[in-house]
Amino acid sequence: MTGLTQRRREPGEEPRPDDPDREPPYLDLDRLEARAREVLAPPVYDYYAGGAETESSVQEAPQAWRSWRLRPRVLRATQADLATTLLGTPVGTPIGIAPWAYQGMAHPDGELATRRAAARVGALMTVSTSATHSVEEVAAAAPDAPAWFQLYRQHSPEHTADLARRAGAAGYRALVLTVDLPVLGRRRRDLRNDFALPAGLRMANHPAPDDRPALSANASTSWTFDDIARFAEISDLPVVVKGVLRGDDAVACARAGASAIWVSTHGGRQVDLVVPSAHALPEVVDAVRGEVAPDGSDVEVYVDGGVRAGSDALVALALGARAVFLGRPTAWGLAVGGADGVAAVLTGLSEELAHAMTLCGVATPHDATPDLVVRAGWLPR
Numbered sequence: 252m253t254g255l256t257q258r259r260r261e262p263g264e265e266p267r268p269d270d271p272d273r274e275p276p277y278l279d280l281d282r283l284e285a286r287a288r289e290v291l292a293p294p295v296y297d298y299y300a301g302g303a304e305t306e307s308s309v310q311e312a313p314q315a316w317r318s319w320r321l322r323p324r325v326l327r328a329t330q331a332d333l334a335t336t337l338l339g340t341p342v343g344t345p346i347g348i349a350p351w352a353y354q355g356m357a358h359p360d361g362e363l364a365t366r367r368a369a370a371r372v373g374a375l376m377t378v379s380t381s382a383t384h385s386v387e388e389v390a391a392a393a394p395d396a397p398a399w400f401q402l403y404r405q406h407s408p409e410h411t412a413d414l415a416r417r418a419g420a421a422g423y424r425a426l427v428l429t430v431d432l433p434v435l436g437r438r439r440r441d442l443r444n445d446f447a448l449p450a451g452l453r454m455a456n457h458p459a460p461d462d463r464p465a466l467s468a469n470a471s472t473s474w475t476f477d478d479i480a481r482f483a484e485i486s487d488l489p490v491v492v493k494g495v496l497r498g499d500d501a502v503a504c505a506r507a508g509a510s511a512i513w514v515s516t517h518g519g520r521q522v523d524l525v526v527p528s529a530h531a532l533p534e535v536v537d538a539v540r541g542e543v544a545p546d547g548s549d550v551e552v553y554v555d556g557g558v559r560a561g562s563d564a565l566v567a568l569a570l571g572a573r574a575v576f577l578g579r580p581t582a583w584g585l586a587v588g589g590a591d592g593v594a595a596v597l598t599g600l601s602e603e604l605a606h607a608m609t610l611c612g613v614a615t616p617h618d619a620t621p622d623l624v625v626r627a628g629w630l631p632r
């Protein structure tokens with residue numbers, strides 16, 4: 252017992268950092284972020300938390316989900332079951348992990364820990380090109396669990412193609428082409444901090460990592476719609492196009508060979524004042540209705556950005572997303588609790604989603620239909 256020497260905590264008061272009884276607040280994402288901030292070096296925290304220019308879009312993303320309201324169905328004797336499929340692969344929850352870079356800055360095991368957590372809870376992980384472990388190392392951390400690989404352009408086209416090929420060979424189930432980063436966004440915090448990967452960490456998928464590489468985007472200004480079919484062929488994987496916010500672009504991607512469209516603002520890190528995912532999603536869903544993937548199935552739509560509660564996720568499913576992905580909440584989980592922290596965040600939000608579904612009379616993710624939501628008329632649109 253340490254209590255004898257410690258002042259009793261007042262109700263609602265945060266436990267002190269040295270309080271051994273202090274349970275990580277995995278169910279309170281604001282407090283979890285505050286805890287992560289305590290353990291991360293300030294420039295690392297800024298890199299994870301920050302966004303483009305004034306960060307209005309970072310702040311707006313969670314609020315935008317809350318400009319929708321749910322219309323519960325009653326008397327449906329519902330027991331929610333979260334299981335679904337993504338591009339034909341079964342998953343235990345429609346809440347997955349978005350690709351986020353340099354996870355070794357949050358925890359020594361980095362992407363390996365995140366991958367193990369995803370496998371443990373049956374969630375799908377998307378692994379970033381800008382990882383601190385290689386494509387193959389992350390695959391080997393949980394070889395039987397499904398994962399997708401997110402591709403960024405490398406300096407040499409051969410190296411980019413090689414990464415796509417390696418992702419296919421290592422057992423990833425899809426290639427995610429991130430198309431909202433022709434150049435890196437203007438992130439004022441990173442510019443102020445002169446942010447670079449801390450010494451000792453490597454960009455494991457880059458051919459010749461230098462000791463302390465600056466954050467370089469290897470900007471993909473040269474990619475076009477034709478690259479969708481090209482990378483599908485090179486990797487022999489279905490292609491998901493990530494970072495689409497317009498219906499016309501979504502249709503063009505589908506017709507160019509995409510199997511799925513991922514609606515995203517890149518966490519508000521690229522364009523500030525960008526339309527929030529929560530408002531772009533219905534347009535994209537409407538536009539791709541009837542579009543067919545190369546294997547003959549319907550083109551799927553996913554979404555990320557500011558999803559922080561089970562009811563946010565239910566709104567997304569009702570608006571037509573087949574899956575919802577989390578970025579920063581999993582970063583905070585990894586920083587505070589390693590694999591256990593990531594698993595706790597995923598489990599906590601999945602439980603909230605199941606609860607929201609039961610309360611709204613929705614038995615499965617497929618039963619979340621558009622009639623479940625309405626725009627909150629008294630809020631600005």
Ligand SMILES: Cc1cc2nc3c(=O)[nH]c(=O)nc-3n(C[C@H](O)[C@H](O)[C@H](O)COP(=O)(O)O)c2cc1C
Pocket residue numbers: 298299300312349350351352379380381401429493515516517518519520555556557558576577578579580582
């Ligand atoms: C620290 C950080 C790094 C990111 N790195 C990548 C990346 O390497 N590739 C990518 O496609 N998206 C990347 N993203 C964007 C995420 O995949 C995702 O779109 C976004 O984080 C979702 O928003 P949320 O953080 O509000 O949940 C990154 C986001 C963050 C916060």
Ligand SMILES: CCCCC(=O)C(=O)O
Pocket residue numbers: 352381432435466467468469517520
């Ligand atoms: C080169 C950029 C990699 C990480 C990234 O996508 C992000 O920081 O948002």
